[in-house]
Amino acid sequence: MMAKHGLWAAASLALSLVATSAQAAPDLGAANARLTALLDKNYPALDAIYKDLHQHPELGMQEVRTAGMLAQHLRKAGFTVTEKVGGTGVVGVLRNGEGPTILVRADMDALPMEEKTGLAWSSKARATYEGKDVPVMHACGHDTHVAYLVGVAQALSAMRDSWSGTVVLIGQPAEEPLTGARAMLDDGLFERFPKPDFGFAAHVTNLPAGVVAIKAGASSSASDSYSITFHGRGGHGSMPAATIDPIPIAARFVTDTQVVISREKDPAAFGVLTIGAINAGSAPNIIPDSAEVKVNLRSQSPEVRKLLQDGTARVAKSAAAMGGAPEPTIRYLGGTGIMTNDPAMAKAAVAALTPAFGKGLVFAPESATPMSGSEDYSEFVDAGVPSLFFGIGGYDPAVLADLKAKGEPAPTNHSPFFAPKAEPAIRSAVTAIVLSIVGGVRPAAK
Known part of the structure; x- marks a missing residue:
């Protein structure tokens, strides 16, 4: 469980x-x-x-x-x-x-x-x-x-x-x-x-x-887990202008997605959005070409469940667009009602x-x-x-x-x-x- x-x-x-x-x-x-x-x-x-x-x-x-x-x-x-x-x-x-x-x-x-x-x-x-x-x-x-x-x-x-x-x-x-x-x-x-x-x-x-x-x-609550991969263009750490850095895009998503909880969800309704993992990069002087964020959502009503699902996807796509990156890959990992x-x-x-x-x-x-x-x-x-x-x-x-x-x-x-x-x-x-x-x-x- x-x-x-x-x-x-x-x-x-x-x-x-x-x-x-x-x-x-x-x-x-x-x-x-x-x-x-x-x-x-x-x-x-x-x-x-x-x-x-x-x-x-x-x-x-x-x-x-x-x-x-x-x-x-x-x-x-x-x-x-x-x-x-x-x-x-x-x-x-x-x-x-x-x-x-x-x-x-x-x-x-x-x-x-x-x-x-x-x-x-x-x-x-x-x-x-x-x-x-x-x-x-x-x-x-x-x-x-x-x-x-x-x-x-x-x-x-x-x-x-x-x-x-x-x-x-x-x-x-x-x-x-x-x-x-x-x-x-x-x-x-x-x-x-x-x-x-x-x-x-x-x-x-x-x-x-x-x-x-x-x-x-x-x-018990409904649960939905997602893997969101932000795609960029890798390159040398000293030449960021030649790249599309997925790490700040992922960071923007991590902070902005909490607005779905704090400003879109009814404060009286139960809902949790957890960032459980961030995976990107290998060395300090390499800008990677992708960054993965794993997200878990918890809800206790169909309305809030849909709000969190839709809001998470919308913020992920917006973060990528703001960074000039391709649309992210959003993969459903599993969940239950x-x-x-x-x-x-x-x-x-x-x-x-x-x-x-x-x-x-x-x-x-x-x-x-x-x-x-x-x-x-x-x-x-x-x-x-x-x-x-x-x-x-x-x-x-x-x-x-x-x-x-x-x-x-x-x-x-x-x-x-x-x-x-x-x-x-x-x-x-x-x-x-x-x-x-x-x-x-x-x-x-x-």
């Missing part, structure tokens, strides 16, 4: 609130006790999976080893498994009589960054990213996600007498660049396999361990899960502000799968209290110091998803 600063902010603000619960399904208490016993038995193996994956992270569309491990464990749990869906994606199907088709998804990829957690199982892995050798780290918790998906598979297989229908489990590649979900859909995910009636997913955060956060309605949780599923999950999680179950209404980060699970929702996406607390409350006392923030997702506690995160995710399925959490009947 990209740029998760402020992740589940609405849920953090709601931690002091206790969700109001309707009467849970009569058998849900027994199901929870049975599930807890299964997790007690299976957790050591799940922990070994998590630590193995943490030590061997793989970047998007390179998750060959990760996908192989996941496929092996899904087959062992009784699922019919297909690999290499949308690149390195994994699909496991378990049919259990009549009933709805339910999607459960976990993302598998890691990030091109150096780990600094100091964990005994820290990553020392390296990989090729955009032609460069880079360190790789599971700095967004996707290692715990793969482990919880295995836990969900084991539980649903063992508890077949508690639910009916078909479950489609997905190990998704390349969530970080926001391209993996679309790749699986383009590879016929919902044509080659049963089309889900609804779905679930979960993401570990730096909320306290034991917390399960539910946000009704829009829960706003992630929306089904309100009826959110309400039903609060009722079903509060007995299991108590005060740890926190709820943010539709009126609460979505998180600024983005999540390409939205591609499945936009493809017609109403869903519920849980935020899972992963940080030891004692560690959080110590950091607060020192005046230090807790490491967020994508920090080189991000180190959630795996066991409570995996247990909470498995419990939230399995009890939602057993408890009949689903969209409102049409």
Whole structure:
């Protein structure tokens, strides 16, 4: 998940609130006790999976080893498994009589960054990213996600007498660049396999361990990333008049494009424009013939999304024109829409899960502000799968209290110091998803 600063902010603000619960399904208490016993038995193996994956992270569309491990464990749990869906994606199907088709998804990829957690199982892995050798780290918790998906598979297989229908489990590649979900859909995910009636997913955060956060309605932002290449005419640094220098053109774009945010966007509307990279030149006395700028846009409404997209392109073309340069090359790198949780599923999950999680179950209404980060699970929702996406607390409350006392923030997702506690995160995710399925959490009947 990209740029998760402020992740589940609405849920953090709601931690002091206790969700109001309707009467849970009569058998849900027994199901929870049975599930807890299964997790007690299976957790050591799940922990070994998590630590193995943490030590061997793989970047998007390179998750060959990760996908192989996941496929092996899904087959062992009784699922019919297909690999290499949308690149390195994994699909496991378990049919259990009549009933709805339910999607459960976990993302598998890691990030091109150096780990600094100091964990005994820290990553020392390296990989090729955009032609460069880079360190790789599971700095967004996707290692715990793969482990919880295995836990969900084991539980649903063992508890077949508690639910009916078909479950489609997905190990998704390349969530970080926001391209993996679309790749699986383009590879016929919902044509080659049963089309889900609804779905679930979960993401570990730096909320306290034991917390399960539910946000009704829009829960994350749309994201769009671009590479903009400004073309010039290279030459000697002592003879700029004989050149078209793309570097000041790129610099002008970097400053002018922020006017789209400060003067064109409604101040009350959410919108972020980030310049994430500038690549140009090789030596101080050489004027290069091109300069690349990478831009990321975040928005929470279709209107602002279009404003930022159109404004960015317009400013880029204007900057090039002012510098007497050819029109720039604008390349779309990827993105995704706003992630929306089904309100009826959110309400039903609060009722079903509060007995299991108590005060740890926190709820943010539709009126609460979505998180600024983005999540390409939205591609499945936009493809017609109403869903519920849980935020899972992963940080030891004692560690959080110590950091607060020192005046230090807790490491967020994508920090080189991000180190959630795996066991409570995996247990909470498995419990939230399995009890939602057993408890009949689903969209409102049409």
